[in-house]
Amino acid sequence: MHNITVALDAMGGDFGPSVTVPAAVQALSHFPELKVVLVGDTPSINTQLKHLGYQRSPRLEVMHSDRVISNSEKPSFALRNSHDTSMRIALDLVESEHADACVSGGNTGALMALSRYRLKLLPGIDRPALVTALPTQSGAKTWMLDLGANASVDADSLFQFAVMGSALAQQHLGRCPRVAILNIGAEEIKGNDLVKRCSEMLTQCPSINYIGFVEGNELLSDCADVIVCDGFVGNTTLKACEGTAQFVLDKLKAKLATSTIKGWIARLLFSDMLSEVKALNPDQYNGASLLGLRGIVIKSHGSADISALVNAIGEAVHEVKRQVPNQISDRLEAVLLERQY
Amino acid sequence: MHNITVALDAMGGDFGPSVTVPAAVQALSHFPELKVVLVGDTPSINTQLKHLGYQRSPRLEVMHSDRVISNSEKPSFALRNSHDTSMRIALDLVESEHADACVSGGNTGALMALSRYRLKLLPGIDRPALVTALPTQSGAKTWMLDLGANASVDADSLFQFAVMGSALAQQHLGRCPRVAILNIGAEEIKGNDLVKRCSEMLTQCPSINYIGFVEGNELLSDCADVIVCDGFVGNTTLKACEGTAQFVLDKLKAKLATSTIKGWIARLLFSDMLSEVKALNPDQYNGASLLGLRGIVIKSHGSADISALVNAIGEAVHEVKRQVPNQISDRLEAVLLERQY
CATH class of the missing domain: 3.40.718.10 (Isopropylmalate Dehydrogenase)
Incomplete structure (x- = not known):
């Protein structure tokens, strides 16, 4: 079985690690091929993991970030000031191919802008x-x-x-x-x-x-x-x-x-x-x-609860399996060929 | 009591006189100040009136028109070819102040275009x-x-x-x-x-x-x-x-x-x-x-039944009483004065 790695913005969403950490742990038991990288404040994440009695496993990795993009930030500001934020690091993991998909419940406008900046658009989009x-x-x-x-x-x-x-x-x-x-x-x-x-x-x-x-x-x-x-x-x-x-x-x-x-x-x-x-x-x-991106990015709602966030992670797993960006590229190429003739 | 005259496009709507004529007769009994001018094919209207056993009264007038604007006509075409149509005559009655309001269940785009052409927009709209x-x-x-x-x-x-x-x-x-x-x-x-x-x-x-x-x-x-x-x-x-x-x-x-x-x-x-x-x-x-028009025009849905069309006529009566176009003019004037200072 091929491993699928999802980078989860642990600080995104209204409830932060109190929802993202239990969701990651639940998702790991739902999807046997899944590996999760939790990106966020390590002490907060560890507190949650301890609270859950989670036994460390190579399938769950924690990557530290103590900066968060707030919901009120304009995308343009977020772009300039995203360095070291949990959302940016999660997207960078996809860009560097250390993760197959990113899931975030953070600021939608910032996620759009950063995804486009880091992952780039597919050709023709x-x-x-x-x-x-x-x-x-x-x-x-x-x-x-x-x-x-x-x-x-x-x-x-x-x-x-x-x-x-x-x-x-x-x-x-x-x-x-x-x-x-x-x-x-x-x-x-x-x-x-x-x-x-x-x-x-x-x-x-x-x-x-x-x-x-x-x-x-x-x-x-x-x-x-x-x-x-x-x-x-x-x-x-x-x-x-x-x-x-x-x-x-x-x-x-x-x-x-x-x-x-x-x-x-x-x-x-x-x-x-x-x-x-x-x-x-x-x-x-x-x-x-x-x-339309070269990578897979799933937007979870800010107020999503644990099971809703598990669904979002499941969607990411699904899209990785189906290679959605490649499917879009192929379809687009076919359409462009049609329009040439 | 001040009379209120509504010009009703008797041919507008999916069912024509079989709905518009009974609606007019019902509206006359609902609104004692109302007078209706039914604009459309006189034989069809008379057949319906006879069917209803309606006793002729000066409160219901019939004005002949044997042309109808179809629902598929573009507004631009309707504008050029509206002469003698029931919708156009009904609007003309408002323009010439023989009626206080027009009600039509006909082609919305044509009604918009013709209303604007015949009644003109209020100043500043x-x-x-x-x-x-x-x-x-x-x-x-x-x-x-x-x-x-x-x-x-x-x-x-x-x-x-x-x-x-x-x-x-x-x-x-x-x-x-x-x-x-x-x-x-x-x-x-x-x-x-x-x-x-x-x-x-x-x-x-x-x-x-x-x-x-x-x-x-x-x-x-x-x-x-x-x-x-x-x-x-x-x-x-x-x-x-x-x-x-x-x-x-x-x-x-x-x-x-x-x-x-x-x-x-x-x-x-x-x-x-x-x-x-x-x-x-x-x-x-x-x-x-x-x-936004200088006159009152009520759009009834094409598939409106008798009671729905009575409601539309009631809305016309209501707006005539409240002098809605004058209210809009006054409000607009106040706003424009504010913006000058």
Whole structure:
């Protein structure tokens, strides 16, 4: 069995080592091929390990860093002042090939900027994108990107998002995924210049199974396998989904709370419904992948608990096994060849 | 009592006179001050009136038009070829002050373009906006605009949306409304140039109670009275809300359908929940107002049923009483005066 090494930013996220250390230990028992490098404040990490009664093993390494990038730091400042921070060291381990992937729950903007600076973009990619799989009515998944890595993009970048999303989804589905653009109407005449231009580009691309525009109410309807949009639209729509799910559940709960039998059924229902609803918050996707980089970087939510962070580490293991960056490169090369002829 | 005349595009919407004529007749009984001018194919309208056993009254007038703007027509084509269409005649009645408001369930893009061409924009307004009131957790309403009248806007237009929304909400609330901008984060550094620039403009505007950025998951949380965004973002986020509400309810229904007691409670619950969920579809808002025009134009959804269209006519009556365009003008004038000093 081939070892997979994940560099975990132990100081990232709202709870630091009190969540990252137990998550690393749990992940080691879940994934037998996994090795974790915990990057952060050694005394804090050791306290947590001792607290857990963890027996030292070569599968868990600790690398010291006493500097953390705060959530309020601008990406540009973080770039200039990242030296010796836990996030930067974790990414450097991927860059130097001492680790296969980096997982961090730290400042998203800083993680984006540093990942791009340290790992570089894949050839032909102008901007990385944050992607995750949404649940749908049929039980299938729909991959949506960008979820906020870029506040604004051009048509070339949106086209690249489609190629990256298609490459990622194809591996999960084992068939050529249906790719759509999120728009304000299904007709060709609808939308802004960005989506119209990208639609033209995708129409001329035989290896992408482009099915046209979809609307906001179709996100969770399994109408497409991949849905692309700019990061502003992706972030606001996905957060709107989460807010609405919460709104509807709160309303139902209030109605159900009025009598004993109803209350009993409510408790029966909502324990598992609530976890499905949480999965609709784009910040909660553990983990969302930064696609378009030469390395694998998984963004865990800042407020992720232990099991959510284990999921993010699991996502990293999965992407290493599937060699996602190589898959994207291959797909992109095929598309570029098509466009030449 | 002052009469209020509404010009109703009898041919607009998916069902034409079979919905518009009964809606007009119902609205006349709901609103004693109302007079309706039904604009459309006279034989079809008369057939419907006869079917309803309607007794002719001076409160219902029929104006013939045998041309309709189809839903697939581009706004630019509709502009050039609108002559004698039911939508155009209804708008002309407002322009010539034979009617106080126009209600149409026809082609949204054409209605936008024709309204602007016939009624003209208020001084100081560059673009009209589609607005509606969203339900929130507290039971209060939040006005959101633009919901898709403009696929892209500049910061000046977004600022004007904030002024228009503030003027509209103030009348309902009787206090200075909290105005927010929809963004991908709450911090000042987040977002694209559009929202950052508009945020600066609103911060410098004492008569607008600007409270900063809100995120997509806060739309239904009563965190603001007015939320502004460009029409692309507004349309996709609101439709995402509707799709998610449907998704959650479908999931709950599927769970509840498994046993008899649960099924019984489900039926008890969902009859009224479903109507609340429908109110989350921006296309279903009957009616959404086109703000920024010199006249009152209400967009009814194409698939609106009779009661939904009666609601849209009611909204028109309400806006005529409140003289919404004048309120917007006054607010805009106050803001411009502030900016001069």
